[in-house]
Amino acid sequence: MAKTIMLQGTSSHVGKSIITTALCRIFLQDGQRVVPFKAQNMALNSYVTKTGGEMGRAQVAQAEAAGLEPVVEMNPVLLKPTGNSCSQVVLMGKPIGNMTAKEYHTGYSLKALGVIKECLDHLDSEFDVIVIEGAGSPAEVNLKANDIVNMHIAKMLTAPVLLIADIDRGGALASVVGTLELLDPDERDLVKGIIINKFRGDIDLLKPALEFLEEKTGKPVVGVVPHLDQLGIDDEDSVSLDDKQIMSVRELEIVVIRTPKISNFTDFAAFASEIDVNVRYIKQGESIGKPDLILLPGSKNTIEDLLYIRQQGYEEQILELVNSGTPLIGICGGYQMLGKKIADPEHTESNLDSIAGIGLLDIATTFTPSKVTHQVTAICNDNGFLGVKFSCDHLTGYEIHMGRTEFLENLQHAFTITSRSDQPLTSVDGVVRSDGLVMGTYIHGIFDNDEYRRNLLNALRIRKGLAPIESVNDTHTRKENSYNRLADTVRNSLNMKLIYTLLGSK
CATH class of the missing domain: 3.40.50.880 (Class I glutamine amidotransferase (GATase) domain)
Structure with a gap:
C-alpha cells in the first residue's frame, strides 16, 4: 500500500505544483517509487500521452520529475476553460463535452469520484508514495460541498496535508490563519504542517513571524522555500506568464x-x-x-x-x-x-x-x-x-x-x-x-x-x-538539471525528517 502526502494552498498560484514536483524528484532520489496525482486540474496547458489521452501539463512535469511516463491516471479530470464560465470537461484523457461552472459543480463533479477512486487504487498498487496536489484553496466554502480535489481526497485517503502560502504576494500569515479557520475540525486535523513559499530576504527577520504562526495555529512550519527564478520547468497556466521578464539584451x-x-x-x-x-x-x-x-x-x-x-x-x-x-x-x-x-x-x-x-x-x-x-x-x-x-x-x-x-x-x-x-x-x-x-x-x-x-x-x-551558433542546447539534460536543482533547494528548505515521519516510511 502506498504512502500519501498532499499539498494544498491558501490560494491558486502559491506554488503547489512546483513543491509537488520537487517532492517527486526528492522521493525518486531517495529510492522511492513515487507518482504524482491531481484529481481535477483546470488549465489550458495540456499534453497528449502515448495512448492519446489529454492531461494537465503540471502533472506531466511531476511525472518527469518522478522518472515516469505521463499517464491520465495521474490527472483523471481536466477542465479547459472556453469562456463565459464554461469549460470543456476531459475525463480520463477524453473530452465528454462543455459544461457551465454550475452544471459541472452541482451536477457532475461528484459523479467523477468513482473514476478518481479507481485511479488512486491503481496507483496505490503500483507505487510506494503518492504525492497529491490540491487545487485553489480548500477553504472555498461555496465549492466545498462538491469538492473532488482538496479535502475530499485528503479525507478519503487520510492523507497528511501540508498547507502552502506564497509570502511574495503578501498576507501569507493571514491567509494561513484564515484558511485553517474556515476548515471543518476534521479537515483542520489533517493539516500537519505549513510551508512558506517564494521567500526573498533575511530568514532571521522572518523567524518571529514563523514562531507566531506556529503558536497561533498549533501547526509546525515545515520550511521556508526561497523564491526561485528561471526554473526551466513547464508552467501550468497563463498566470505564470506575468512572471516572465526579459533579463538581458540578446541578439x-x-x-x-x-x-x-x-x-x-x-x-x-x-x-x-x-x-x-x-x-x-x-x-x-x-x-x-x-x-x-x-x-x-x-x-x-x-x-x-x-x-x-x-x-x-x-x-x-x-x-x-x-x-x-x-x-x-x-x-x-x-x-x-x-x-x-x-x-x-x-x-x-x-x-x-x-x-x-x-x-x-x-x-x-x-x-x-x-x-x-x-x-x-x-x-x-x-x-x-x-x-x-x-x-x-x-x-x-x-x-x-x-x-x-x-x-x-x-x-x-x-x-x-x-x-x-x-x-x-x-x-x-x-x-x-x-x-x-x-x-x-x-x-x-x-x-x-x-x-x-x-x-x-x-x-x-x-x-x-550574425554568425550561426553550432552548439545545441540539450532539452532533456536541461530539464533534468532543473528538476535536480529544484529538489536540492526544496530538500534543504524543508524538514524532510518530519515529512518522512508524516509518511510513516522513514
Missing part, C-alpha cells in the same frame, strides 16, 4: 501574441533557454515592435482569440510586419487563424457560423466536436521556410485540436508525419508560404526538438547578418 527577439485563451504556451519555453534569444509575450495594449520572429500560439477558443487580435489592432501590425519581411509561425490555433476562413457550423467554440482568417495561408478550417489527440513523429520537409533547407528527421511532438484544415491550393507543407500514436503512416502537416516567411503547423512541442530549434534560430541569425 534575437521572438514575440508571442498573448491571447486571452492562449494554450500550450509551453511550446515556446525552449527558446527562453537559448543564450541568444529573448522571448517576449505581448499583453493587451503593448506593441509588437520589430521582432525577429512572431509566434501565434495555440488557443482553447480560436475564434474568440482571433477577434481579440483583430480588435486590439494586432492583425494590422502582423500584416505590416510580414509584408516588410518579418517571419511568422502559427501553432495549432495560431495556424488556423492564418488561413482564409474558420467555420464553426456546429458552434463548437462560438456562436458564429464562420469568421474570416488573417489570410496569410491558403487554408480553411472547419471545427467539429471530435478532438484529435496524438503523439506524433515527423520529418522536416525541404520547404524553404526562411529560405533555408531544414534537414531534421526524427522530430517528436503531439497534436491536440478540434479543427480540420483543408488546403485550398497545391501548397508546400512544413512536415511529413511518420507516425501517430505509434502507428506508422505518411501524412502531410502544416503549410509554408511560397516566399518562406509564413509557416503553420498542428505539431505542438516542435521547438523542443533541439536540432530543429537551433537550425531555425540560426536561420534568423543569418537574416540579421
Whole structure:
C-alpha cells in the first residue's frame, strides 16, 4: 500500500505544483517509487500521452520529475476553460463535452469520484508514495460541498496535508490563519504542517513571524522555500506568464501574441533557454515592435482569440510586419487563424457560423466536436521556410485540436508525419508560404526538438547578418538539471525528517 502526502494552498498560484514536483524528484532520489496525482486540474496547458489521452501539463512535469511516463491516471479530470464560465470537461484523457461552472459543480463533479477512486487504487498498487496536489484553496466554502480535489481526497485517503502560502504576494500569515479557520475540525486535523513559499530576504527577520504562526495555529512550519527564478520547468497556466521578464539584451527577439485563451504556451519555453534569444509575450495594449520572429500560439477558443487580435489592432501590425519581411509561425490555433476562413457550423467554440482568417495561408478550417489527440513523429520537409533547407528527421511532438484544415491550393507543407500514436503512416502537416516567411503547423512541442530549434534560430541569425551558433542546447539534460536543482533547494528548505515521519516510511 502506498504512502500519501498532499499539498494544498491558501490560494491558486502559491506554488503547489512546483513543491509537488520537487517532492517527486526528492522521493525518486531517495529510492522511492513515487507518482504524482491531481484529481481535477483546470488549465489550458495540456499534453497528449502515448495512448492519446489529454492531461494537465503540471502533472506531466511531476511525472518527469518522478522518472515516469505521463499517464491520465495521474490527472483523471481536466477542465479547459472556453469562456463565459464554461469549460470543456476531459475525463480520463477524453473530452465528454462543455459544461457551465454550475452544471459541472452541482451536477457532475461528484459523479467523477468513482473514476478518481479507481485511479488512486491503481496507483496505490503500483507505487510506494503518492504525492497529491490540491487545487485553489480548500477553504472555498461555496465549492466545498462538491469538492473532488482538496479535502475530499485528503479525507478519503487520510492523507497528511501540508498547507502552502506564497509570502511574495503578501498576507501569507493571514491567509494561513484564515484558511485553517474556515476548515471543518476534521479537515483542520489533517493539516500537519505549513510551508512558506517564494521567500526573498533575511530568514532571521522572518523567524518571529514563523514562531507566531506556529503558536497561533498549533501547526509546525515545515520550511521556508526561497523564491526561485528561471526554473526551466513547464508552467501550468497563463498566470505564470506575468512572471516572465526579459533579463538581458540578446541578439534575437521572438514575440508571442498573448491571447486571452492562449494554450500550450509551453511550446515556446525552449527558446527562453537559448543564450541568444529573448522571448517576449505581448499583453493587451503593448506593441509588437520589430521582432525577429512572431509566434501565434495555440488557443482553447480560436475564434474568440482571433477577434481579440483583430480588435486590439494586432492583425494590422502582423500584416505590416510580414509584408516588410518579418517571419511568422502559427501553432495549432495560431495556424488556423492564418488561413482564409474558420467555420464553426456546429458552434463548437462560438456562436458564429464562420469568421474570416488573417489570410496569410491558403487554408480553411472547419471545427467539429471530435478532438484529435496524438503523439506524433515527423520529418522536416525541404520547404524553404526562411529560405533555408531544414534537414531534421526524427522530430517528436503531439497534436491536440478540434479543427480540420483543408488546403485550398497545391501548397508546400512544413512536415511529413511518420507516425501517430505509434502507428506508422505518411501524412502531410502544416503549410509554408511560397516566399518562406509564413509557416503553420498542428505539431505542438516542435521547438523542443533541439536540432530543429537551433537550425531555425540560426536561420534568423543569418537574416540579421550574425554568425550561426553550432552548439545545441540539450532539452532533456536541461530539464533534468532543473528538476535536480529544484529538489536540492526544496530538500534543504524543508524538514524532510518530519515529512518522512508524516509518511510513516522513514
